[in-house]
Structure formats: C-alpha cells, structure tokens
Amino acid sequence: MAITTQHYLILSAILFTIGVIGVLIKRNPIVIFMCIELMLNAVNLSFVALGRHYGQINGQMYVIFALAVAAAEVSVGLGIIVAIFRSRETIDINEVNLMKF
Amino acid sequence: MSGESVSFWILALVSVFASIMMIVSKNPVRSALNLVITFLCVAGFYILLSAQFLAAVQIIVYAGAIMVLFLFVIMLLNLGAPEALIEKGSLQKPVAVGLGIFFVVLIISSQAILSLPQAVGRPSVTQYQGTVEAIGLSLFDPRQPWLFPFEITSILLLVAVIGAIVMAKRKV
C-alpha cells in the first residue's frame, strides 16, 4: 500500500491528540511544556506533508519559522519555571495558579 | 511494500509508542528521552518527505538544543525523582483520554482529510525538495513573503534571549 498524504495527516492528528491529552492530565509544567512541543511537531509534520502534496516548498518554510518560535518559547518558558521554582520551591501546576509570585 | 512504506510504518509505530510513553511515564527524565525519540522519528518523516534540510535542523534544534535544555532544567531543579509530583487519581484522566479519542476520530473523519483536494497536475520532486539551496532561495526571495517574517524572527529570538536571562537571574 502506497503512503499517501492522508497517512501523514492522520499520524499528525494522532500525535497532536497525544500532546493534548498530555497537557490535560499532567501536573508537572515541564512535561506539559514537552507535550506542547509534541503538538507543534505534529503540526509541522502536516505542514511538510501538505507541502509535498501540493508540490510547494512553502510548507517547509512555515516549519522553519515554527522552529524558531518554539526555540524562543522554550527558553522563556523554562526561565519562568526556574524563577517560579526559586520563589516557591514547587512547580506543581495546581499550586501556582495565582499567576503571581 | 516499498521502502518508503516500510520506513513510514516503522517510524509511525515508534513515534506513536514513544509519545504515549512520554505522557504515561511518571519520571520527567524518561518523558524527555521518549520525546527525543519522537523528534528523531519526525526527522525521519521529513527525510521521507524529501525535506532534508528540515530533518537536519529538526535534529540540531529540537533534539540537540531544546530537549537538552529541558533535561538541564529537570536535573537542575532535581525533579528527576519519580515521586516529586504525585498525580492523584481523579476523574480528570479518563475524561481527558476519552475526549482525546473523540478528538482524533473527529479529525480523521473530517472532510478535509478524507477528501483532500488533489494538486493541480502531478508535482515533481524538484518543486518541493527541501535542499539547502531551495530553502535559501525562497527564504531570501523578495518576491516571496518570507523575508520580512525572517527578519522579525531574529528580533523575536533576541527578545527571547534577553527575556530568559532576566527570568533566570537570581536578583532582579
């Protein structure tokens, strides 16, 4: 059976959903962060697959920008997590729900 | 079965399994390492989709930089112990999983995936092949819309660097 674009889209949907479930059930903000990265990757995969489907390189260009945004997001997000840990000695997502130090 | 479909199925199984292991495992370090496996599989998919440059960048940026940063923070904060954050059993988990399965069925059965509009003509490999030359040429082509976002991205990265330093500094 030949691999079509639909295969990639379905796979990307499955990975995205696993990421969503992870965000919903995890309480460790670092793991939640990782799940968000997984969701980003799933979307990137569908971008590239659709780019191939329509014979364009634009899908890959989107992925490059998504990569840069993901890198920026991770550096700031982990900085926030470290700062929260410094001031509260915990990073449980249910303990730090006041959005202030 | 052609080489492409064999590689696809292997990579697909490994990536789905590793990502499920990521959200199942209690230990953040194991979660991170499973996510690395998923990222490597995604790089493999990029090669299958003939986006070679993206595959290399995926490994360098995601596996080589972002995930190392995650591991670093996990180890620095010493959250490696599995019982650092105990997750109590509640209704949250089954509801989340049920909603997730509903969501994936919804996406897969959507009209957009089932009847994907066909491309005009049959695209040749040269049109979408992500070599370094192709990516660079369309990234810096003033007739295409990528040059301005590219410059903005550099500012975004600068802001992120400064923001991360300000956040993580001991005394503000």
Next chain:
Amino acid sequence: MLEKFNHLFIFPEYFHGIRLPGVVPYIAVLGSVGFILTILPMLIWIERVVLALMQDRSGPNRVGPRGLLQSSADALKLFMKEDARPKNVDVSLYHIAPAIAVVTSISAAAVLPLQNITFEHANGVQFSVPLMAGDVNIGILYILAMSSLQVYGVVMAGWSSNNKYSLLGGLRASAQLISYELSMGLSLLCVIVMAGSLQLNKIVDSQNILPFAGAPEALRGSVMCWYWIRSLIVPVVIYTIAMIAETNRSPFDLPEAESELVAGFHTEYTSMKFAMFFTAEYVAMLVVSGLNAAMFWGGPLPPLNVVPFTLIPGFVWLILKIMGGIFFYTWLRGTLPRLRYDALMNLGWKKLLPLGLVWLFIIAGMNLGTDLLIHQYPGAKQFVPQEARFLEPEVKSTTSSDDFGSVDDNQEPVQYNTPSSGRRGSAPHIKGIPVSRVR
C-alpha cells in the same frame, strides 16, 4: 610520468558485470569504520608516547616494541573485566548510554571526504565518484546533528548512574557541548559562505583552485588555497578551540576533571562500557579533526601540486592531517592547565561567539565586495584568488534582473574564463590537468 602513474588509479566501470561505482559507498562504510576501530589503539599509543616525550619520561615500553602493543593489552584487559553495575541505577538508561555515545560518534564519520575515485566508462570517458558513505547535500549539518546527539550519551550516563559526581559531570559536559557548538557552527559558516555549499566534497573541490590567475600549476590546490588562510585564520582558531571543547579534552576536560569529579559521567562504568565511552571520545576526536582537515586544511589535497606529493593518494593525506590534529590535542594536553568553569563559559560565550559573528560579517562582506568588484571591473579578476561564484558567465540575458546593478544592455556580455570551469561535474579534463589527478 605522472600521467602514467595516475593511470594506475583509474578503474574500469564494470568489473565482471559488477558496476563498480555502485560499490563505492559500501567500501567507504567498511573502510572508514574498520579504519576508525583499528586505529584507536594506535591513537592512544601516540598520545601516551608524545605525552611522555613532552614530560621527559619514558612512557609505555613493556608490551611490544616501544610499548606499541600496550593499548591492545589494555583493550584485552577491559574485555576481560567484570561488568559491575552499581545498585540503584536506572537500568535501561545505564545500559543504553554508552551505546548512544559510540553510535553517534562513529556515524558522524560517514560524510568525511576521503578521496575521489576515477572510473573509466567503456567509451573512454572518465568520471569520478567520491569515496564516502553518503554524498548528502547537508554534509556539515549532518555532522553537527550527530555531534549534538552525543550529548544524550553523556547526560544519560550521568543521570542514570545515581551518583552526584556523575550528575555534575554530565551537566558540565552538556553545558559545554551546547555552548561551544555555537562558535563551532559560526566558524564553519565562514567557510560555507566562501565555498557556497554544505557538501564536504564540494568544499574540498572549491579549495582545489589556482591561488591567483596565471599562477603555476604547482600551486593549484596548494596550501595557500586552503580555507585556513583564505578565511583569514580566525575561523580556524575558533574552530580548533571549539573542537577541543566539544570533545571534552584537556584543557577543557572539566566534565571528567579527576581532581574534582572522580571521573565525571563515566565514574560508575566498568569494563566494556567504560571502553565504549573511551572509544566514543577518541572517535569524536578523529571526526572533528577530520572535519577540521576537510574544511580548513584542504582535506585530501596535497600541500603542493608537484610530483612527490601527488603520488600519495588523497586519503593518506587526509589521515596525515587528522594525525596532525591528534598531535595538536596531545600537545595542548601536555602544555596547558585545566580552565576554571567560569573561565570556560566566558571564553565560549563572551569571546569566541562574538568574534565568530563579527568574522562571519567580515567574510560575507569580503565575498560580496569581491563579486561586486569583479562585476564592475572584470580586469580585477586576476588579483582575486577565487572565481566569482554568484556571477556565473552571463549568457546573453539582456533582461537579467540581478541585484548587483546590472550590466548595460549594449555592453558586451562579459565572458569570464574561470580557470577552473568544468572542475565540477563529470567533465573529463580540468584545463590541461587530467581529472585523474589523485586527490
């Protein structure tokens, strides 16, 4: 005489019905992996002997002539040792970490350009095939990707050992690796900008030129055409410092500083697993020295294009250059004391990284300036060591919308006689020199 001799290196395309060019990648894989694994004891021996000479002591001298078999004996001992595993380690990660370290460092060697092999088609046309496992068009990115994956072996070893010293060593190693990867990448970018390609094979090719128009053939691809001098020396200095830091060698060997951390991330490893980390370290040294040789020191090119040098095949030159890199490692180890950790980070982030950025600007400006100059004054071509890459000979395109202030329409289209036109591709002859010149 040279032509006759070079004829020995030309292979027929078909041999008993087997198409030989298709076999080349397999030979490259077997050859490079076999070479790397067999040269390792030699490397360790070289390092110990050189270090002993520098410290005025005798070094290994018991097993074999001049201690030559010492490291083989060590390897045998490591094979025979009991594989002890401490309590409370994370079992699966503990076992998998040395494997990751070895696999990533060996697989990075796949794209090193050993030499070109020339084949002769039945109709007499010659073409050359690079002797490498994969001539991918992202060669350097591949090496960088593999070397960034090496972090995982170290981090997993440090974390799974359940030992404070190991964890600290792993953290130090990963911080050092990701810090120095940036300056390494920037120094490589300088060369990539000049060569206009990420393929190591093409980068080597772009060093095989005349230093200036009208230079004698003896200088083609000679030592003054290599990128160490053409990129104005600074990138090669940055790269060399970064490569030593990347491989965690002295004076940047903080991850395994024995006076502070026992042995760093491999404290808890014994027998073959320890040997695998050891192997990974030396293979990584070989690979980064090979990249150094290919990018800055001409790879398989001989230092002068004259007879005694050109008779030696290209891969021997590459190996000689790699051995020079290994000697440099040992030299530094015997000379410099270990840096303090903050000094290491200062050097990486505050000195090498800005210098690399500034130099990238300088190189890019130099390239652009050269192209503009040649475009304005074609006569300036003879003073420039390289041909303009962006301005290929204009083929009478009067509607050229190129950004470099286009040529007047009534002006004759300038026909550049690049001294090396036809160097790339499978053209049989480079202007007077047979392609079979052994690289």
